[in-house]
Amino acid sequence: MVKLPEKNESLWLLIASPIIWAIHFLLCYLTAALWCAKVAGRYGSLGNVGMAIMIYTVLALIGIGIVGWIALRRHNTGTATVPHDFDTPEDRHRFLGFASLLLSLLSAVGVLYVALAIVFIETCH
Numbered sequence: 001m002v003k004l005p006e007k008n009e010s011l012w013l014l015i016a017s018p019i020i021w022a023i024h025f026l027l028c029y030l031t032a033a034l035w036c037a038k039v040a041g042r043y044g045s046l047g048n049v050g051m052a053i054m055i056y057t058v059l060a061l062i063g064i065g066i067v068g069w070i071a072l073r074r075h076n077t078g079t080a081t082v083p084h085d086f087d088t089p090e091d092r093h094r095f096l097g098f099a100s101l102l103l104s105l106l107s108a109v110g111v112l113y114v115a116l117a118i119v120f121i122e123t124c125h
Helices: 010-040 049-075 089-120
Strands: none
Touching: 010 049, 010 089, 049 089
């Protein structure tokens, strides 16, 4: 049996990517809302907000990529069989790594979907 390095931080890895996605969502929409309310007005252009959202998106994708890489390494640790059906520490470890990897992929799609709004919506109206 392989000595697994973590005990309690497995669940933190599981929710790290969705948290990054949620922070990205809030930053993007708060930035656009504040820009439209304070700077551009109701019919103004989004202008420089697009660049800020692209920076947020790149940073979020880098963070999600790091979490996904760690999750993939956890999933590939050990010699447990592919269907993680048994109640062993090794199977739990690999299952949490696989679930974290899938959540990272979903979060990356969500981040890209949020960033696409700035491409299609060019004004505050």
